Amino acid sequence: LAKTTQPISMDSYEGQEVNITCSHNNIATNDYITWYQQFPSQGPRFIIQGYKTKVTNEVASLFIPADRKSSTLSLPRVSLSDTAVYYCLVGDIPSGGRRALTFGSGTRLQVQP
Amino acid sequence: SAVISQKPSRDICQRGTSLTIQCQVDSQVTMMFWYRQQPGQSLTLIATANQGSEATYESGFVIDKFPISRPNLTFSTLTVSNMSPEDSSIYLCSVQDGTNYGYTFGSGTRLTVV
Numbered sequence: 655l656a657k658t659t660q661p662i663s664m665d666s667y668e669g670q671e672v673n674i675t676c677s678h679n680n681i682a683t684n685d686y687i688t689w690y691q692q693f694p695s696q697g698p699r700f701i702i703q704g705y706k707t708k709v710t711n712e713v714a715s716l717f718i719p720a721d722r723k724s725s726t727l728s729l730p731r732v733s734l735s736d737t738a739v740y741y742c743l744v745g746d747i748p749s750g751g752r753r754a755l756t757f758g759s760g761t762r763l764q765v766q767p
Numbered sequence: 768s769a770v771i772s773q774k775p776s777r778d779i780c781q782r783g784t785s786l787t788i789q790c791q792v793d794s795q796v797t798m799m800f801w802y803r804q805q806p807g808q809s810l811t812l813i814a815t816a817n818q819g820s821e822a823t824y825e826s827g828f829v830i831d832k833f834p835i836s837r838p839n840l841t842f843s844t845l846t847v848s849n850m851s852p853e854d855s856s857i858y859l860c861s862v863q864d865g866t867n868y869g870y871t872f873g874s875g876t877r878l879t880v881v
Binding site: 688690695696697698699700703741753754755756757758759760 | 802815
């Protein structure tokens with residue numbers, strides 16, 4: 655499994671755009687990049703997944719450069735409720751749910767008023 | 768997406784006792800995964816539970832300490848045995864959500880051992 659490196663913590667203010675970058679230099683050809691969000695006292699929640707270029711959904715955007723050695727999760731106009739830990743995971747999509755996820759240390763995002 | 772009901776949500780236990788955590792999924796799943804999250808830390812996989820066979824444990828976790836049952840495709844239990852204060856953590860179960868390749872997690876069990 656590819657090792658990921660992301661900042662331990664980030665601070666932002668309400669209404670700002672937040673970009674969290676994850677490094678994964680040894681990403682394999684079959685690997686996808688997935689981000690999870692974890693609020694206090696809750697389990698992680700799937701946010702977004704991508705393979706290359708850009709993916710956007712109602713929650714976030716994921717930017718992946720051509721070499722795929724890094725990725726950036728972009729949260730537009732954050733609010734206080736976006737305060738959470740964000741995990742970047744890299745691995746191939748397991749078929750039939752037969753493989754567990756491996757979590758790195760995550761990025762603790764604190765949004766201030 | 769799959770919905771997981773995890774119980775209890777929290778408990779305070781005496782050292783030397785055992786606690787059984789339950790996870791119920793609203794759909795049939797092949798594998799269920801159990802994680803531990805120590806205070807302020809990331810998630811660590813304890814074991815993978817496959818219906819009809821013994822669970823597969825990760826390095827550092829043993830069946831005598833964390834026995835797992837998987838009686839059917841929608842239910843699993845994790846027991847934390849002979850607890851010590853070092854077992855104080857959040858325990859979570861997870862399954863793959865087949866709709867978007869993401870994984871769904873239970874809300875967790877916050878265990879405090881005194």
